[in-house]
Amino acid sequence: MKISPAMIWISSILLGLLSSVPQLASRHFNAAEAAVNAAITAAFALLMWYFNIYVLGRRSHQPRRQSISYRHLLGSLLFGLVVMFILAYIQQLILSHIDFGPTMLMVEVRGILINLVFYMFLYLLQQNHENQHVNMELERIRTDHLSAQYELLKQQVNPHFLFNSLNTLKAMVESGEQEAVPFIIKLSNFYRYTLESRKLDLIHVREEMEILSAYLFLQKARFEDGLMFHNELPPAVMETLLPPFTLQLLVENCIKHNVVSLEKPLHIRLYEDGGKIVVENHVQRKSGEEDSLGVGLENISMRYSHLSGGEVEVLNGQQLFQIKLPLIYEHHHR
Template identity: 75%
Template sequence: MKKTGISISHATVWISSIVLGLLSSVPQIAQHDFNVAEAIVNAALTASFAVLMWYFNIYMIARRKDKARKQSISYSELLSSLLFGLIVMFGLAYIQQLILSHINFGPVMLMVEVRGILINLVFFMFLHLLQQNYENQQVNMELERIKSDNLSAQYELLKQQINPHFLFNSLNTLKAMVESGDEEAVDFILKLSNFYRFTLESRKLDLIHVSEEMEILNAYLFLQKARFDGGFTFNSSLSDETMRTLVPPFTLQLLVENCIKHNVVSLERPLHIRIYEEGDKIVVENQVQQKVGEEHSLGVGLENIDLRYHHLLNKHIDIINDKKIFQVKLPLIQ
């Protein structure tokens, strides 16, 4: 019976049915004119009815196993179960009349039908609640899986910030600075150290202040300016109020990294990157000067940022690209 999504053993079905049969004979035992034969027949027929209705209701649940689940009672199934129960109980009452012909069929028929309806309703509601509980557990498991996938996506996003390619370029730049006796080599090492420290400190947080995110971004920009030597400019005009708002860690840094990664950065064609506020959004903007022969970006970084904002605020980021200016607008988080 596990294929229905719930687990009801055959022993449970039979033992509970026998117990119901015995309980149905208790009123007869209390009577002065107690008849053993009548009690046995009554108990046997009630137990038989209970067994049949157990399996019929389980069958009804199994039929909708592959259909869309509903969190409310199916009235069509309830009516089908009650109708089937009435027919079965009528047949069993008729058998009882054949065995015990001295009993008045009318009153007995009414009594057993009422008893059958009550037993059937109990079985139906019990199985429905059991199935609903099972389905709720499945939904909770699915939600946990989605939550786990979301955390994995955030972890993958953070891993992108410390990828070997970035470290390789940084160390090559540091090597060139040391060989040329550049006085900023020590500052470069400190900024590189700070960047990785920010990475380790922020990876467990859902949100940090924009001011903290700007520290991460400034450390990253120092490393890139040492590498590209004036190939791009950066300007931020965020107000103190906006600096006190929140942002998912490495959001601004990743957006600026995308600007540098996907566009030409050179002294002849310097890339201009701006961060400013517009209404209730933070805007990261750059002019489009796409690298020649670059493959179309999959947008994995932007998708991860959008998923995080949707998870935190139930909002999406705005991406605007008119082939001249590329903008990403982030909702403010108070």
């Protein structure tokens, strides 16, 4: 917590001077008594400034709370009472003619009021700072989330994918293949899934598998046995959640960065390991292909971080490339 030292010292001195105003108006004014009283009050105010800054500074590192901590407030008031008692005793030693009992009662009440004002001022200042920080963080997350959605939409409606799909459909129609009609249905389903799912934050894995199934059907029509997909996910994992189009984008990433041919089939494996969904493929990088994880993976990592706080693990080996996605359970998300 940042408080100007000048503000601390000036306010403490002013409080000390104000505490001596009643003595200035008294008929039996005693300059020495007024000076000692002002010094005692100023010293107390100075000590309580720094003590409360320390107490509330420690509290700022703890989980954020909306309500005031009465334990910290009571501790601050008790500390102030002890400090003021010591200072009142020092005042009594300096001004031995003063009756200690009434004087102590007066300075203790004054100390409680000063301490309470300082604590509440610092608490409200801290709350305002934390609220501003939270609002800025929420705005940053909202901006990043919108950016992630935009990148996701750009990848879902990929013009190259649509162009390749239409070329494959054209070849199938020209050759009179019977798979042309199922191909059109799957292509239609894929873009219908795109429109229905793009506004959702999370969907079930079983729903994501429908999207992936439609996508793989379209790719199999193009690559035939050059693309081999193995789904080994257990039924329990199918009921977990993940951001929409996650698996589709990861499979698309595998196809994009690796050789896919009848002579050299690309094997993609989907399974669960250690509480994570693993997308794995044998590395057979295209010639001239840069060692890049791509925008799609960055998009997925960003969405996982925002939606679940989990981290996407990337294992980029010489033989195997693995993406590990943390499982998101519905009751945890709620």
